[in-house]
Amino acid sequence: MTTGSVGSRRADTRRNHERILTAAAKALAGSGAIAFNAIAKQAGVGVGTVYRHFPTPEALVLAVYQRELQHLVDVVPSLLRQHPPKQAFRIWTTDHLTHYMMTKRGLAGALGAATSSHGELFAKAHEAMVGAVATLLAANVEAGTVRADLDPETVLRGLGGLLYLNPSDDWRGPTEKLVDLLWRGMCAGNCRPDGDGRLA
Numbered sequence: 001m002t003t004g005s006v007g008s009r010r011a012d013t014r015r016n017h018e019r020i021l022t023a024a025a026k027a028l029a030g031s032g033a034i035a036f037n038a039i040a041k042q043a044g045v046g047v048g049t050v051y052r053h054f055p056t057p058e059a060l061v062l063a064v065y066q067r068e069l070q071h072l073v074d075v076v077p078s079l080l081r082q083h084p085p086k087q088a089f090r091i092w093t094t095d096h097l098t099h100y101m102m103t104k105r106g107l108a109g110a111l112g113a114a115t116s117s118h119g120e121l122f123a124k125a126h127e128a129m130v131g132a133v134a135t136l137l138a139a140n141v142e143a144g145t146v147r148a149d150l151d152p153e154t155v156l157r158g159l160g161g162l163l164y165l166n167p168s169d170d171w172r173g174p175t176e177k178l179v180d181l182l183w184r185g186m187c188a189g190n191c192r193p194d195g196d197g198r199l200a
Helices: 003-030 036-043 047-053 057-081 085-114 116-143 154-165 172-186
Strands: none
Touching: 003 036, 003 057, 003 085, 036 057, 036 085, 036 172, 057 154, 085 116, 085 154, 085 172, 116 154, 116 172, 154 172
16 A cells, blocks of 8 residues: 555545544534434444444544534634634634533533543533633733733633523524623723624
């Protein structure tokens, strides 16, 4: 087998791995159930491929959880490079944290059934999310857009309302309203509506 063939096979393996995780995350955010046949169909792979990557539902659930959490943390620096701090906070919340929260709602039951160590996993996830919020707040404090006395854990608790969103409904509208409500309490000085009605 040539080096090119090996590289191509590895690339296919990575793509299949990602497709399976993406399909499983959608399933957990929706029904909260892990069904390998349905996930294989959604991912466009054979069910045997799913089992080769994740031999048990526990392995798949844990992989989804770790993937979703890692993305939530890793995306913060790139958002701050690409956007002003205020916009980075809003995008992180509406486009990333919201998806994580909706997936986590399905993951909670699945993790409880799959492993007895989910309490420790949730604790580590909470610590990682507090760190992500702290980074976003620090950038906003430096930009003068939020108060310097904000506690990242308190802000994260305020965002906990995202857990109650239904991915089958219009979740973006309620998310925007929640962020606006929190921003009124977070911002430095007077909060004024900007052109699209969001808080400046």
